[in-house]
Amino acid sequence: MSTACTGWSHENRSNGYGYLLDNSHLYTGPYAECSYVSVVKTGVKVYYHCYITNAHGNKWIYARAEGTNTEGWMSSTHLTRESGTLARC
Template sequence: MHLVNTRALRVALASVLLAAGLGVVAASPAHASDDCIGSSSPHANGDGSGIVLAGNWHLKKAPYSTCDNTGVVLHGGEIIWWQCQRYNIYGHLWFYVRVGGTNNKGWISTDNFVAQDLWDDNGNGVIDVARC
């Protein structure tokens, strides 16, 4: 996949337009809250689990700290089962998880838990940390 530096592209485009005598209107950058609209509930079921670190951690409706909480608060020590993982636009890794012994699901940052174990949860012979 070819990644384009959008900032450099915008600067180059603005320079060309200004040189041509055309006005430029800068668009406001996207905000993380734009990615919080609605809930993001993936259906993937990857392999692996983690243990939540001590503290009070809210499961989120999408993979950003600014998104709404799901209403589930973790206090540390809970087992979380990984459904899938995703990097947000800031490059932070988040996991969509199910809290062990419950049907509570939501997004949690990798800053708030430690990996417990990777194993073949579904018995298909492959350890798969699924992407959302």
């Protein structure tokens, strides 16, 4: 499995969402060492597109922050009050 920050495919196949537990980031790839696209603040609602399990066995979700067109990868450990479905990428 790739550990690169680019080249991960994703599509909007989910109708789920969650809220940020703490300040976090939307990243360019599904690893914390990847550069980030945007800061996302505590309590922001993010809409799920799909998820993958990275090479370290961690679940990362491709999501969009509510009220923006900003999308990126986010670790599932930062989310709470989840609802709806979340499909695999």
